[in-house]
Amino acid sequence: MVDHRELFEDVTEALARAGFDTGPGPSPLWIDRHPEGVVVGWTPGAEPGGPPSREALAALSGAAAVVLRECGYLVAGTEEGDLLVRCAEPVTIPDASDSEPEPVPEQWWG
Numbered sequence: 001m002v003d004h005r006e007l008f009e010d011v012t013e014a015l016a017r018a019g020f021d022t023g024p025g026p027s028p029l030w031i032d033r034h035p036e037g038v039v040v041g042w043t044p045g046a047e048p049g050g051p052p053s054r055e056a057l058a059a060l061s062g063a064a065a066v067v068l069r070e071c072g073y074l075v076a077g078t079e080e081g082d083l084l085v086r087c088a089e090p091v092t093i094p095d096a097s098d099s100e101p102e103p104v105p106e107q108w109w110g
Helices: 005-017 054-070
Strands: 029-034 039-042 073-075 083-084
Touching: 005 029, 005 039, 005 054, 005 083, 039 054, 054 073, 054 083
Parallel strands: none
Antiparallel strands: 029 039, 039 083, 073 083
16 A cells, blocks of 8 residues: 555645644544545544534535645545545646647638
């Protein structure tokens, strides 16, 4: 299994900056390592006042997904309803010096 320690720390920090409770102690939010990245989810009933509704959990997941996507991560839903967070693949830009410029088509005005 690949160790995604840095991704785990970065995701935790991004969610904390956005106001999610990522500190030690009881919290409905949990973040864990996954073979493909990091998984973010919520434990129903772990918060005071009883478990949140499905709509509230969907809103929390949606908000967390937006925050993480804005940070540049790839975010997908899992079968369990959690979020799978992965690093975006680096974009490779071809070196322009290796290729000839494409010809520009002639413009006919008339």
